[in-house]
Amino acid sequence: MRPLVPVSTATKVLLGVGFFVVFFAAWTAATLGGYVNRTFLADPLTMAVAGWRLLSVHGFARDIGVTIWRVFGGFALAAIVGVPLGIAMGAWKPIEAFFEPFISFARYLPASGFIPLLILWAGIGEAEKLLLIFIGSFFQLVLMVAVTVGSTRRDLVEAAYTLGARASGIVGRVLLPSSAPTIAETLRLVLGWAWTYVIVAELIGASSGIGHMITDSQALLDTGQIIFGIVVIGVIGLVSDYLFKTLNQRLFPWSLA
Amino acid sequence: MSRLVLDEVSRTFPGVRGGPPTRALEPTSLAVADNDFICLLGPSGCGKSTLLRIVAGLDRPTTGRVTLDGAPVTAPGADRGMVFQSYTLFPWLTVEQNIRFGLREQGLSTAEQTRIAAHYIARVGLEGFERHYPKMLSGGMQQRTALARALANDPKILLLDEPFGALDNQTRSLMQELLLGIWESDRKTVLFVTHDIDEAIFMANRVAVMTARPGRIKRELVIDLPQRASSRAHGPRQRTGPASGARRSGPPNGTSARPRSSTAGAPAAGAAVEAEVAGPSSNS
Numbered sequence: 001m002r003p004l005v006p007v008s009t010a011t012k013v014l015l016g017v018g019f020f021v022v023f024f025a026a027w028t029a030a031t032l033g034g035y036v037n038r039t040f041l042a043d044p045l046t047m048a049v050a051g052w053r054l055l056s057v058h059g060f061a062r063d064i065g066v067t068i069w070r071v072f073g074g075f076a077l078a079a080i081v082g083v084p085l086g087i088a089m090g091a092w093k094p095i096e097a098f099f100e101p102f103i104s105f106a107r108y109l110p111a112s113g114f115i116p117l118l119i120l121w122a123g124i125g126e127a128e129k130l131l132l133i134f135i136g137s138f139f140q141l142v143l144m145v146a147v148t149v150g151s152t153r154r155d156l157v158e159a160a161y162t163l164g165a166r167a168s169g170i171v172g173r174v175l176l177p178s179s180a181p182t183i184a185e186t187l188r189l190v191l192g193w194a195w196t197y198v199i200v201a202e203l204i205g206a207s208s209g210i211g212h213m214i215t216d217s218q219a220l221l222d223t224g225q226i227i228f229g230i231v232v233i234g235v236i237g238l239v240s241d242y243l244f245k246t247l248n249q250r251l252f253p254w255s256l257a
Numbered sequence: 258m259s260r261l262v263l264d265e266v267s268r269t270f271p272g273v274r275g276g277p278p279t280r281a282l283e284p285t286s287l288a289v290a291d292n293d294f295i296c297l298l299g300p301s302g303c304g305k306s307t308l309l310r311i312v313a314g315l316d317r318p319t320t321g322r323v324t325l326d327g328a329p330v331t332a333p334g335a336d337r338g339m340v341f342q343s344y345t346l347f348p349w350l351t352v353e354q355n356i357r358f359g360l361r362e363q364g365l366s367t368a369e370q371t372r373i374a375a376h377y378i379a380r381v382g383l384e385g386f387e388r389h390y391p392k393m394l395s396g397g398m399q400q401r402t403a404l405a406r407a408l409a410n411d412p413k414i415l416l417l418d419e420p421f422g423a424l425d426n427q428t429r430s431l432m433q434e435l436l437l438g439i440w441e442s443d444r445k446t447v448l449f450v451t452h453d454i455d456e457a458i459f460m461a462n463r464v465a466v467m468t469a470r471p472g473r474i475k476r477e478l479v480i481d482l483p484q485r486a487s488s489r490a491h492g493p494r495q496r497t498g499p500a501s502g503a504r505r506s507g508p509p510n511g512t513s514a515r516p517r518s519s520t521a522g523a524p525a526a527g528a529a530v531e532a533e534v535a536g537p538s539s540n541s
Contacts, residue, residue, distance in 0.1 A: 158315050159345040159403075163359035163410060164335025173358070177349040254349045254390045 042224035047231070050224030060213060064232060067198055067209040070126065074133025075194040079187060082141040089142065090149025090179070091171050100146070103139050111136035112200045124205035129198065136197035137190045144190075148182040149175050181248065181255040188244040195237050260446055261289035261312065261414055266321035268307050281307045283473035284321055287465060289414065294440055294447045296461035297474075298454065304472025305450045309418050312448060313339050325413060335359055338407030342419040344399045346391035352402050353378065353387040359410040377405035381435065397428035404436065414446045421456070433460060458482075 030036045031043030054060035089096040122128040152175050160174045202211020210229050217225035265284040272278045282304035297305040310316040314333035323330040346355050356374040381401040421429040451457050457464045458480055465474045
């Protein structure tokens with residue numbers, strides 16, 4: 001195989017699906033073949049049955065809906081505050097000098113470590129879940145947006161100046177459009193992180209959601225349900241990632257290679 | 258009457274990591290008159306791009322001052338249009354939107370923007386490519402768009418920083434003739450930076466030869482090609498004919514005898530420029 005030679009779409013799909021098949025086959029062989037104790041790892045069939053029972057009997061669809069709303073709620077909050085702040089920091093250096101040291105510090109605070117405090121402040125309701133996702137994604141998002149905007153090609157900025165642009169034109173019609181595709185990619189990445197934080201939030205002090213179902217199943221030692229919950233998160237993540245990617249390609253056709 | 262006046266302009270860059278500061282440009286004076294086409298000619302590191310950037314307002318002189326129509330230049334502005342050597346079209350805008358950029362910044366109505374953009378798209382021969390994004394264009398077409406974008410603002414002076422430096426020979430010749438045609442028909446004032454002797458003599462009516470270390474203008478030469486004189490009498494159409502004929506009279510794919518063959522019409526001027534560029538600094 002020669003390096004960096006692209007493959008056709010059909011081959012790409014085939015290979016991508018192929019690994020799922022290999023993974024599934026190995027899992028089936030390990031569990032149904034009796035190599036792994038059923039107490040520790042459910043086989044695919046048991047998982048499917050557990051999943052069906054969850055959806056039809058226990059109203060798991062509602063849990064999925066609650067989790068999705070929490071993810072997008074917390075993510076939207078972080079984006080609404082974080083993207084404008086990041087743009088301001090990237091564009092105006094005094095603003096960056098003011099916020100950057102604190103945000104770099106806050107970025108390393110473990111979001112899950114805030115759970116006890118957040119429960120104390122916001123109770124065990126939705127606000128606590130949204131806040132945890134907000135803390136987990138906001139600081140990372142701000143820094144990445146600031147770096148993106150700050151690294152706008154200087155020659156484009158200079159060209160805009162020689163064409164008569166002033167400060168507002170530079171920010172609104174050069175910095176913003178040139179950073180927009182990368183900011184959209186950053187949002188896609190941060191949405192993935194929001195998914196890991198929502199489950200952490202739901203593992204502690206929640207009465208609904210996919211994470212809550214997983215803790216319940218832990219008490220019952222029902223590995224089938226746990227695995228089904230994890231798979232559902234993976235599928236939702238894959239779908240939302242695909243939608244995000246498609247949207248970005250539609251919005252920014254000029255940035256495609 | 259001089260439009261652009263550089264008065265003892267110098268530029269010193271601060272030293273890197275405690276090193277001594279670098280004098281990129283010795284105090285330099287230059288006067289550019291209306292409808293002048295002046296080439297700043299010199300090797301890499303002679304400060305010619307620094308000089309152009311100071312005129313554009315993208316860099317500040319350490320000493321001296323620049324005035325355009327009597328007003329001091331302190332910041333970039335739409336009255337000095339610039340074309341860069343690197344491709345600086347806005348990649349998120351189409352060809353037409355790129356050309357409208359400056360007009361929009363000035364607050365012109367959409368109808369006006371459309372009219373002016375269409376005029377310059379036709380002027381540089383980009384009809385049919387209005388909706389293309391820059392990365393769908395060849396290098397020559399991108400520089401045509403950049404030229405149209407700068408011209409659309411109707412600047413008092415056009416600043417070009419080796420605009421054709423990255424283009425192949427055929428495209429460069431076409432672009433040179435396109436620019437000369439625009440200069441002659443639209444009566445533009447042009448300050449053109451190049452390291453190509455051939456290009457400087459072909460394009461300019463005055464060449465300012467610069468030397469490196471120290472960066473300064475060593476000598477100014479008036480280029481008075483006979484073709485140019487006849488073209489002025491007969492208009493821009495005829496100008497490209499004989500000029501390009503003289504220019505291409507050398508061996509078709511030879512790159513060696515370039516300066517001499519191209520300056521066949523004015524051997525004295527060509528030899529003088531060559532002597533200035535190649536010779537020891539004392540023979541002027």
